[in-house]
Amino acid sequence: MGLTFADILDRIRILDRDVTELNRLKSRLPADRPYSSSLQISFDKQINNLLNERIRLLELEVDRPPSWLLGDSEAHESGRSTASALLEPADLSGQKLQDQDVINFIRELPKTEIHLHLEACVNKETMKKLMVKNGISLSDEEFEAKFNFKDLNGFIQVFFFIQSLVKEPADLYYFVGSLAEYMRTNNILYTEVFFAPSKFIQNGLDFDEMVSQLVEGIREEKAKDGIEIRILVDVSRSFGPENAMNNLNRVLKLKQKEIIGIGLGGAELMGPARDYVEVFKKAREAGLRVVAHSGEDDGPWAIWEAVEQCKAERIGHGTSAIQDPELINYLRENKIPIEICVTSNVFTGKYVRKEQNHPVRYYYDQGLPLCINTDDPEIFNVNLTYEYFKLWRFLDFSLEEIIDLVRQGVYATFHPQKETLWKGMEVKIKRIKEKYGVR
Secondary structure, rough: OOEEEEHHHHHHHHHHHHHHHHHHHOOOOOOOOHHHHHHHHHHHHHHHHHHHHHHHHOOOOOEEEEEEEEEEOOHHHHOOOEEEHHOOOHHHHOOOOOHHHHHHHHHHHEEEEEEHHHHHHHHHHHHHHOOOOHHOOHHHHHHHHHOOOOHHHHHHHHHHHHHHOOOOOOOHHHHHHHHHHHHHHHHHEEEEEEEEHHHHOOOOOHHHHHHHHHHHHHHHHHHHHOEEEEEEEOOOOOHHHHHHHHHHHHHHHHHOEOOOOOOOOOOOOOOOOOHHHHHHHHHHHOOEEEEEOOOOOOOHHHHHHHHHOOOEEEEEEEEEHOOOOOHHHHHOOOOEEEEEEEHHHHHHHHOOOOHHOOOHHHHHHHOEEEOOOEEHHHHHHOHHHHHHHHHHOOOOHHHHHHHHHHHHHOOOOOOOOOOHHHHHHHHHHHHHHHHHHHO
């Protein structure tokens, strides 16, 4: 049996009081004492546990919910009411719209996307072409079975499988073609994609030749209809700081305009951002842009390291930022965008177990700069259109707010002419709104 609504509210008030007190104590820690770092981590972990308990309480079924809070809500109709549903009733002004109408509207909107991995943009048709080209034999059943993963390890195995299809640098040309097809299907005009070279280099491929194939494909796709692709080289935690510096040096030696920066990806718990300070410093001094996956699998302290020590210009995922009000203020005041990946975060399940719990709604309401992304579209069987749709369907974003997020996505890019890009998109969006009767 669930708790009463009053009981849940009482428990949440106590949790909020305790979180406030812990944040107050944490703020009083002297920065120059040897014990400060370990105490800071201890405070952060306690706060993290309290916030997770708060989320759990919000998702409890309410026993005998107050009738004055139910109204005609979906929760009432289904006979179930959670605390979060009662505390944050949905804005029903857009509910007359059919799901497919909203999907069609979003699909037509011109967009940008700046957090996705090249290997995860390769569609199955392209994979099969590479299998034939490189003599890799799998039955249809064996091939499809690879994509029926249920956990993070299964996901990683799919990623490794896609990488194993590349036997020579020229195979990466196919990757670019698949990415471009994905962009056109979702009306994405500009993207910044992560390319992780370390595994390929381990397998004997030459970095310069790989980049040459990528650049050739990028330029050919732009010549077709103007879509733009830029590369962020993933220096990757998974291979350590020395390998990261080696990858950076390879980038600096090439000086290709299509490579605009580096990103710190890989397993977050395998390497804190502070281990890569020198890599980021050298990249910044050379004029490269720098971003970091952070707060996806670790707490807000990891994000602090990324922005304060590595000077990351954007944060990938950032789901644990919600645990630290000071961090929220810092990101907002310093205009550091968070690269939101709803489907990916729900799948990994560290901080978000379902779409309705994703902190993107809170981040938006707090005025944080955001951009919406897929992370791994072909592997998760999702696309940018549906990522935006989920915001409307599960997180009460209006269509105007979705358009605002599209705008924010443009200004979160490293595009050299953001204002010009947005003005062109704005003209198209106005026509699309008129077509669908959106005001």
